[in-house]
Amino acid sequence: MTPALDLDSLVFGWPGAPPFLAIDQLQIERGERVFLQGASGAGKSTLLGLIGGILQPQTGHIRVLGQDMSALSGRARDRFRADHLGVIFQMFNLLPFLGVVENVKLGCQFSPVRRARISGDGREETLALLEALGLDAADMAKRRVGELSVGQQQRVAAARALLGGPELILADEPTSALDAANRDQFLDVLLEQTGKSGAALIFMSHDEALADRFDRRVGLEAIGKPARVNPQGGAT
Amino acid sequence: MSRFPLLALALASLRARLGTVLLMVMTLALSTLLFTGVAKLSDGMRASFEATLVETDLIIGARSAPVNLLLATVFRIGDPPANISARAVRQIGDLDEVAWSVPLSLGDNHRGFRVLGTNADYFSYYRFGAGMPLLLAEGRQFAAAEDVVLGAEVARDLGYALGTELSLTHGLGQAGISDHDEHAFRVVGILRPTGTPVDRTLHVSLVAMAEIHGQIAEDASVSALLIGLANKPSILRLKRRIDTWPDEALLAILPGQALGELWAVTGLAERALLGISGFVIIVGLMSALTSLLTGLAARRREVAVLRAVGAGPLQIGGLLVLETTLIGFAGAIIGIGLTQVGLWLAGPMLQLRWGLGLLGTGLGMFDVYVLAGVTMAAALVGLVPACIAYRRTLMDGLDIGV
Ligand SMILES: Nc1ncnc2c1ncn2[C@@H]1O[C@H](COP(=O)(O)OP(=O)(O)O)[C@@H](O)[C@H]1O
Ligand SMILES: [Mg+2]
Numbered sequence: 001m002t003p004a005l006d007l008d009s010l011v012f013g014w015p016g017a018p019p020f021l022a023i024d025q026l027q028i029e030r031g032e033r034v035f036l037q038g039a040s041g042a043g044k045s046t047l048l049g050l051i052g053g054i055l056q057p058q059t060g061h062i063r064v065l066g067q068d069m070s071a072l073s074g075r076a077r078d079r080f081r082a083d084h085l086g087v088i089f090q091m092f093n094l095l096p097f098l099g100v101v102e103n104v105k106l107g108c109q110f111s112p113v114r115r116a117r118i119s120g121d122g123r124e125e126t127l128a129l130l131e132a133l134g135l136d137a138a139d140m141a142k143r144r145v146g147e148l149s150v151g152q153q154q155r156v157a158a159a160r161a162l163l164g165g166p167e168l169i170l171a172d173e174p175t176s177a178l179d180a181a182n183r184d185q186f187l188d189v190l191l192e193q194t195g196k197s198g199a200a201l202i203f204m205s206h207d208e209a210l211a212d213r214f215d216r217r218v219g220l221e222a223i224g225k226p227a228r229v230n231p232q233g234g235a236t
Numbered sequence: 237m238s239r240f241p242l243l244a245l246a247l248a249s250l251r252a253r254l255g256t257v258l259l260m261v262m263t264l265a266l267s268t269l270l271f272t273g274v275a276k277l278s279d280g281m282r283a284s285f286e287a288t289l290v291e292t293d294l295i296i297g298a299r300s301a302p303v304n305l306l307l308a309t310v311f312r313i314g315d316p317p318a319n320i321s322a323r324a325v326r327q328i329g330d331l332d333e334v335a336w337s338v339p340l341s342l343g344d345n346h347r348g349f350r351v352l353g354t355n356a357d358y359f360s361y362y363r364f365g366a367g368m369p370l371l372l373a374e375g376r377q378f379a380a381a382e383d384v385v386l387g388a389e390v391a392r393d394l395g396y397a398l399g400t401e402l403s404l405t406h407g408l409g410q411a412g413i414s415d416h417d418e419h420a421f422r423v424v425g426i427l428r429p430t431g432t433p434v435d436r437t438l439h440v441s442l443v444a445m446a447e448i449h450g451q452i453a454e455d456a457s458v459s460a461l462l463i464g465l466a467n468k469p470s471i472l473r474l475k476r477r478i479d480t481w482p483d484e485a486l487l488a489i490l491p492g493q494a495l496g497e498l499w500a501v502t503g504l505a506e507r508a509l510l511g512i513s514g515f516v517i518i519v520g521l522m523s524a525l526t527s528l529l530t531g532l533a534a535r536r537r538e539v540a541v542l543r544a545v546g547a548g549p550l551q552i553g554g555l556l557v558l559e560t561t562l563i564g565f566a567g568a569i570i571g572i573g574l575t576q577v578g579l580w581l582a583g584p585m586l587q588l589r590w591g592l593g594l595l596g597t598g599l600g601m602f603d604v605y606v607l608a609g610v611t612m613a614a615a616l617v618g619l620v621p622a623c624i625a626y627r628r629t630l631m632d633g634l635d636i637g638v
Contacts, residue, residue: 015631049634054543075548082546087634089544092537095245097252109241110546160545172634 002066003027004168004200005051010060012050019058021046023223030167033194033201035211038220044204047220048172051202052085053077065167082111086161086199088171093157094145100156101126101141107160114164122163129159132196133189151182158190162197169194169201176205187213242551246558249538253531260524261567264610267520268571269578271513272606276579278506279602280594282499285311287595288432289462289491291363293471296320296328296478297460299485303501306494309340309460312350312433316342319457324484328461333474335466336361339458341445346404349390351438353445353458361464364432374398375425378441384421385439388429396423404440404448419448431595463488517610520567521617528560528621539625540634549629553622557615564614568607572599 007026013019021043028034038044049055050062053069054077062069065084069077081087086107094103104126108114118125127137133155145153154174161169171190175183191213194201203214211217250257289310297305298318307313329337338361341353359377362370375398378385384404386396396402400423421440429435446456465471471490478488539552547555579597586594 045634052544052634054629054634075550078543078546078548078551081544087544089540089634093541095249095538095541097249098245102248106541106545110551 001030002063004030004032004065005202006061006063006066008061008063010050010057010062012046012055012057021050023047023060026218026223028200028202030200031198033191033215034203035214035217036202036204036220037206037208037211037217038204039206042206042220044206044220045172048087048170048204051168051170052081052087054081079111083113084167086163086166086169088154088157088161088169088174090173091150091153091177093160094148094153096145098145099141100130100143100145100148103145103156104129104159104163107163107166111164114166117164125163126159129162129193130156132193133159134185135159150177151186154178154186155189158186158193162193162199165197165199167199169199171201171203173205174203175210176207183210242555242558245542246555246562249555250559250562256527256531257563260527260563261570263520263523264517264564264567264614265570265574267513267517268568268606268610269574270516271510272572272575272603273578274506274509274513275602276575276597277594278502278509280579280597283595284431285498286492286495287365289362289364290367291464292361292462292491293465293468294463294475294478294488295460295491295494296463296486296488299487302487302489302494303498305460305487305489306491306498308342309462310433310491312342312352312437316459318485319459320461320486321457321484322455324481324486325458325461328463328478331474333465333467333470334463336464338362338462339442340460340462341442341456342459344404344445344448346390346402346438347394349387349394349436349438350433351404351440351445353440353442355442358439361462362434364430364434368430370430370434371428372425373428375423377425378439378444379424381441381444381447382419382421383424383441383444385425385427386423387427387435387437387439389435390438391423391426396426398423398426404438404444419444517613521564521613524560524563524614525617525620528556528618529624532621532624535625536628539629540632543629544634549626552629553619553626556622556625557618560618560621561611561615564617565607565611567614568610571610572603572607 005026005028007023010021010023011019012021036044036047046055050057051064051069053064053072056070064080067080069080072080094100095106098106101123105122108118108122115122127141130137130140135152135155140152140156145156148156154177157174161171174190175186178186187210190201190203201214203210295305295309297309297316298320300317304314305316308316325337325339328334336357338357339354340358342350344351356377359370364370372385373388375385384402390396402421402423403418404421405418421444427434442456442458443453446453449456465474475488475490478486542552542555576599579594583594583597
């Protein structure tokens with residue numbers, strides 16, 4: 001089977017700026033759970049945008065599940081992201097004007113493929129996922145997202161990323177707004193559920209301490225030094 | 237919410253900002269009310285003016301401004317400057333092209349209502365609205381010199397019934413002038429309401445009118461003639477002949493044409509009003525735009541989340557356009573509805589206070605155009621934040637930027 005992610009001679013720079021991120025090789029297998037470590041400003045979120053098909057590399061290839069992202073049109077990349085990727089941000093993951101259940105179901109809203117994998121309107125699966133992620137689903141169904149704690153919000157976001165069984169979950173510092181106890185709990189349920197669904201997980205964080213929980217640790221600085229075209233160029 | 241995700245999202249997001257959204261909707265509703273209100277009022281008045289007298293081909297009077305003659309004879313506003321001699325009346329009535337002619341003798345008031353001297357032909361040939369004749373609600377037409385037939389409003393306002401005795405004086409009638417000018421009349425008929433100045437008129441025979449003025453009916457001049465033609469194509473030829481009448485200075489007008497001249501004058505003010513109220517809609521849209529742009533920064537996170545779950549830049553832009561379109565649509569619908577309610581409530585009062593009838597002010601194609609126009613203008617306004625959000629989604633990557 002094709003790897004979940006295959007990066008090859010990737011070079012990216014923000015518009016009008018010198019190349020900032022350069023990665024020679026990075027492969028992540030299906031179902032593999034990888035800890036991607038990088039200091040603040042190292043380019044983790046940038047890489048998230050590249051894998052998600054929102055940013056375009058200057059050169060090199062990004063293959064997600066065997067699909068070369070550069071070969072797709074913008075519209076097709078959006079569809080691909082909707083169909084195969086689940087994303088969890090550091091915070092503000094939820095739309096304040098939707099209920100908890102609607103926020104989770106949003107994960108399948110733009111993807112007929114993922115919708116087809118869940119039964120009916122997806123409420124059952126949503127409640128089951130919330131339950132599996134350690135939330136009181138019956139209670140959650142009645143709450144507004146603004147009433148949730150940050151820890152609860154992150155789990156709801158995880159449920160959204162997992163709903164409809166996408167093959168690759170991208171988590172961008174999802175625990176950095178959580179205290180230690182909440183962080184460990186969140187990590188437990190996230191790893192458990194991605195293990196269950198068989199999705200590959202790329203967990204981006206600066207926090208070295210979490211690395212042990214994962215199948216593999218990759219250092220962003222190690223796999224690709226920013227191409228220093230001039231001394232001012234790029235990152236820390 | 238799976239069938240139309242964008243619509244469901246737009247509605248949910250509007251509901252979450254209900255206060256601001258309602259303010260925008262009401263701003264647009266009130267400006268739409270102003271716009272459609274102005275348009276309907278002027279159109280309604282126009283239609284009702286045009287329906288006041290129909291099927292009369294020419295109005296003939298002493299030479300003056302055409303609009304003047306029209307206002308005096310049809311709308312009973314002002315006085316004709318001079319009269320047509322009894323001789324000319326007879327000669328015109330005898331012309332081959334003339335199928336019928338109805339003499340009108342204006343001049344007197346009774347407690348604020350116009351007194352009109354005419355003959356029985358008036359009841360046969362006067363037509364209003366869609367060709368409706370004058371019908372009696374009670375009683376009969378005048379026959380004797382002391383008979384008077386009342387318009388519906390005269391009877392209602394003055395509390396007159398069949399058999400009521402009243403006196404008509406020469407002059408303006410408010411403060412009774414000298415005794416010897418007084419003539420006793422009796423109500424013999426009351427007309428059905430017409431929504432025209434006929435309702436505000438007391439009708440007496442020419443004989444009675446002549447007596448009030450101390451004249452003999454046969455020699456009495458009249459204010460104007462309403463003319464029906466035997467064959468319509470001869471109308472311009474006849475008009476020219478009247479306009480060049482050898483013995484006295486006469487004027488023949490085509491009622492529609494004279495009204496057109498009137499509208500040419502009032503139309504300027506109407507268009508100015510309509511233009512101003514159109515600008516009020518634009519101002520309403522601009523203020524909506526202001527609050528949309530203010531809210532846009534706060535929605536940046538929202539956009540990142542939608543991008544993450546697979547929404548494209550076009551869908552993000554579409555969502556914002558959809559929201560303002562819904563606001564515009566709701567505002568226009570409410571504004572058009574308020575206009576109808578307003579006309580329904582104010583119509584009778586306008587009729588009562590100023591005798592202004594309104595015709596054709598119900599819902600029509602005009603409202604469809606206004607609805608489409610306001611909705612489309614709102615969609616255009618929504619394009620501004622949509623384009624900003626669109627460009628941002630292309631530049632921002634996925635980072636929410638906390
Ligand atoms: N939209 C953008 N335009 C230009 N530069 C950006 C943009 N977003 C991020 N950057 C730059 O990219 C660099 C890496 O940012 P980021 O990928 O967010 O790092 P990390 O997520 O590892 O903290 C930073 O120097 C930042 O200034
Ligand atoms: Mg980051």
